[in-house]
Amino acid sequence: MTLMSSSANKCQGIDSFVPATVSITIAREAADRKRSGYAKRDIGGVGIAVMDREAAIAELADAIATGGHVKLAFCNANLVNVAANDVALQRSLSTFLVMADGIGVDIGSWMLYGEPFPANLNGTDFFPAFFAGQQRPMRIALLGGKPGVANRAVAQLSQRYPNHRFSALSHGFYAPAEEKQLLDRLKAERPDMLLVAMGNPLQERFIADRLGPQHCAAAAGVGALFDFFAGEVPRAPDLARKARLEWAYRLWLEPRRLWRRYVLGNPAFLTRMLWQYATGGRRSG
Numbered sequence: 001m002t003l004m005s006s007s008a009n010k011c012q013g014i015d016s017f018v019p020a021t022v023s024i025t026i027a028r029e030a031a032d033r034k035r036s037g038y039a040k041r042d043i044g045g046v047g048i049a050v051m052d053r054e055a056a057i058a059e060l061a062d063a064i065a066t067g068g069h070v071k072l073a074f075c076n077a078n079l080v081n082v083a084a085n086d087v088a089l090q091r092s093l094s095t096f097l098v099m100a101d102g103i104g105v106d107i108g109s110w111m112l113y114g115e116p117f118p119a120n121l122n123g124t125d126f127f128p129a130f131f132a133g134q135q136r137p138m139r140i141a142l143l144g145g146k147p148g149v150a151n152r153a154v155a156q157l158s159q160r161y162p163n164h165r166f167s168a169l170s171h172g173f174y175a176p177a178e179e180k181q182l183l184d185r186l187k188a189e190r191p192d193m194l195l196v197a198m199g200n201p202l203q204e205r206f207i208a209d210r211l212g213p214q215h216c217a218a219a220a221g222v223g224a225l226f227d228f229f230a231g232e233v234p235r236a237p238d239l240a241r242k243a244r245l246e247w248a249y250r251l252w253l254e255p256r257r258l259w260r261r262y263v264l265g266n267p268a269f270l271t272r273m274l275w276q277y278a279t280g281g282r283r284s285g
Contacts, residue, residue, distance in 0.1 A: 077104025092208035144172035144197030
């Protein structure tokens with residue numbers, strides 16, 4: 001009945017890993033498929049783009065302006081954990097433009113490559129900058145979230161960025177039988193961008209398996225972004241954000257929902273980085 005599941009956000013255990021040889025193979029395949037203009041670093045089997053915000057905005061804007069198709073993901077430590085024992089998901093992500101999101105992947109980059117990523121490209125900050133910087137009017141559709149949240153997010157976004165047209169396609173709890181109708185509607189409208197908020201890894205699987213150039217120019221998995229846009233969940237104070245501790249603020253706000261992701265997930269992620277370092281799984285492209 002629903003595309004969303006609380007189990008989707010549970011981290012994988014620290015007692016099993018995708019073999020380093022598999023991660024290296026996936027990273028090499030990702031390098032073969034990468035778009036020109038940026039390199040990738042393998043963080044736990046996920047190829048994350050090495051780019052600053054300006055380059056990321058230019059990459060996305062180019063795909064939209066030229067009528068292309070780009071799949072976008074924001075990779076934090078949680079997504080690395082979720083993908084760690086899912087080779088199919090890793091292969092799907094190798095076809096995405098994957099941006100570095102959060103202090104976790106920066107720590108992984110320090111451990112494996114000796115330096116952090118050029119910028120923290122979390123979606124909550126990236127999309128406001130992207131929308132504000134695009135002079136060409138865009139059509140942006142929202143799919144996912146709890147009933148009513150996407151509509152409230154659309155109302156706020158329309159006020160903040162009147163140059164663009166925002167619309168709510170559906171909440172994330174639609175019945176499987178409704179999916180074809182939603183995809184047909186996307187084909188008919190083909191928005192410049194589709195924001196998909198279903199949580200990891202459902203949103204990435206949906207984008208990889210269901211969407212193509214006929215549906216939108218750009219599709220992005222955005223997690224809880226609609227909640228922030230709609231005012232359902234407050235952002236962390238500026239001081240916490242500057243200290244790269246927004247994850248701790250979110251854990252404090254929603255401990256029952258997020259304790260597995262952070263209390264168990266953060267040590268699991270660090271263990272994976274140590275394992276990758278020890279087994280020589282450092283690859284960039």
